[in-house]
Amino acid sequence: xxxxxxxxxxxxxxxxxxxxxxxxxxxxxxxxxxxxxxxxxxxxxxxxxxxxxxxxxxxxxxxxxxxxxxxxxxxxxxxxxxxxxxxxxxxxxxxxxxxxxxxxxxxxxxxxxxxxxxxxxxxxxxxxxxxxxxxxxxxxxxxxxxxxxxxxxxxxxxxxxxxxxxxxxxxxxxxxxxxxxxxxxxxxxxxxxxxxxxxxxxxxxxxxxxxxxxxxx
Amino acid sequence: xxxxxxxxxxxxxxxxxxxxxxxxxxxxxxxxxxxxxxxxxxxxxxxxxxxxxxxxxxxxxxxxxxxxxxxxxxxxxxxxxxxxxxxxxxxxxxxxxxxxxxxxxxxxxxxxxxxxxxxxxxxxxxxxxxxxxxxxxxxxxxxxxxxxxxxxxxxxxxxxxxxxxxxxxxxxxxxxxxxxxxxxxxxxxxxxxxxxxxxxxxxxxxxxxxxxxxxxx
Numbered sequence: 041x042x043x044x045x046x047x048x049x050x051x052x053x054x055x056x057x058x059x060x061x062x063x064x065x066x067x068x069x070x071x072x073x074x075x076x077x078x079x080x081x082x083x084x085x086x087x088x089x090x091x092x093x094x095x096x097x098x099x100x101x102x103x104x105x106x107x108x109x110x111x112x113x114x115x116x117x118x119x120x121x122x123x124x125x126x127x128x129x130x131x132x133x134x135x136x137x138x139x140x141x142x143x144x145x146x147x148x149x150x151x152x153x154x155x156x157x158x159x160x161x162x163x164x165x166x167x168x169x170x171x172x173x174x175x176x177x178x179x180x181x182x183x184x185x186x187x188x189x190x191x192x193x194x195x196x197x198x199x200x201x202x203x204x205x206x207x208x209x210x211x212x213x214x215x216x217x218x219x220x221x222x223x224x225x226x227x228x229x230x231x232x233x234x235x236x237x238x239x240x241x242x243x244x245x246x247x248x249x250x251x252x253x254x255x256x257x
Numbered sequence: 258x259x260x261x262x263x264x265x266x267x268x269x270x271x272x273x274x275x276x277x278x279x280x281x282x283x284x285x286x287x288x289x290x291x292x293x294x295x296x297x298x299x300x301x302x303x304x305x306x307x308x309x310x311x312x313x314x315x316x317x318x319x320x321x322x323x324x325x326x327x328x329x330x331x332x333x334x335x336x337x338x339x340x341x342x343x344x345x346x347x348x349x350x351x352x353x354x355x356x357x358x359x360x361x362x363x364x365x366x367x368x369x370x371x372x373x374x375x376x377x378x379x380x381x382x383x384x385x386x387x388x389x390x391x392x393x394x395x396x397x398x399x400x401x402x403x404x405x406x407x408x409x410x411x412x413x414x415x416x417x418x419x420x421x422x423x424x425x426x427x428x429x430x431x432x433x434x435x436x437x438x439x440x441x442x443x444x445x446x447x448x449x450x451x452x453x454x455x456x457x458x459x460x461x462x463x464x465x466x467x468x469x470x471x472x473x474x
Contacts, residue, residue, distance in 0.1 A: 080401025164349035184297025
């Protein structure tokens with residue numbers, strides 16, 4: 041955030057549009073998540089692995105936010121999931137307006153029950169921007185340090201679920217999984233926490249089951 | 258960035274103050290770097306290891322930027338290096354104004370030749386804010402993906418040096434060191450690239466020597 045007074049106005053406008061997005065998604069019976077993390081925490085790989093497990097059971101679509109390049113969107117397209125790229129240019133986060141413009145595309149697809157929005161890699165600003173999603177999902181990896189929830193509380197406060205990723209690497213680091221979870225729950229006691237590894241498959245089943253359960257309600 | 262026209266004004270004001278900071282640092286014969294990376298890339302640990310190697314040879318001071326908590330400043334203080342904490346609250350980056358207020362503290366210390374500024378963990382916004390430093394240093398770790406320079410080019414474009422950290426973990430990932438370096442040099446051919454590991458010590462000598470050479474000029 042840059043200038044607090046100006047930003048309050050921008051945020052109020054954003055929130056109004058986010059409410060519209062949320063209502064439209066609900067009307068169409070689509071469960072939506074907004075995945076937020078630092079660059080390189082593994083969001084795109086998690087989506088790929090989620091697609092492998094869910095695409096034959098739950099209709100999925102993905103919105104990919106990136107400042108530059110469509111590398112991530114290309115990866116999702118290879119999973120045979122409909123994907124729409126939003127290139128944000130200098131903007132360090134998606135906002136409700138950008139998502140608003142992508143929703144007609146989502147609603148034109150058949151049988152979508154789950155919309156995954158991958159935000160720009162940034163643990164800070166995306167936390168403040170409601171896109172109209174049902175659930176913000178924070179992602180962190182075990183190579184990032186277990187004090188992250190205390191240092192960047194806004195995201196952990198706004199999220200309903202936390203994915204602690206790359207657990208296959210934990211034995212090579214001084215990351216303490218229990219302490220990370222404790223720190224996250226200190227910031228937000230209502231977080232649902234998943235630990236996972238896209239390399240060895242740990243936790244992916246639980247995560248996919250969680251999404252599937254929400255998507256058919 | 259949020260609103261481009263407004264931000265241009267904010268940036269212009271920032272740049273003017275950054276120039277003042279830069280001139281003041283030069284007048285005092287202090288070489289300064291501004292370290293920028295995602296959360297968890299290892300900036301604080303790199304500073305700790307740099308302090309171990311340099312503190313008896315080069316007078317050092319550290320400015321620690323964090324949104325919340327002084328955990329990192331506490332770590333630096335334990336290295337017996339003078340450290341000043343800037344807590345940014347909701348701001349996702351340091352700006353020239355914040356650093357301006359910390360400079361009298363720096364100038365009041367004895368024999369400082371090297372000022373290390375650790376920015377808020379964010380690969381995006383800090384890239385646009387000149388603090389008045391002599392050199393922006395980008396940090397990324399091998400667990401973040403070798404496509405980061407292409408996806409977040411602003412930082413790699415603005416930096417003069419790139420530290421690729423945590424190379425001890427590279428064999429457990431699909432990170433390609435050569436490709437990462439190629440991608441970074443594609444964005445900015447003038448980058449000086451260091452590969453390092455704070456766990457096994459790889460590359461720390463070269464990095465410390467580089468800083469020492471700049472600090473005595």
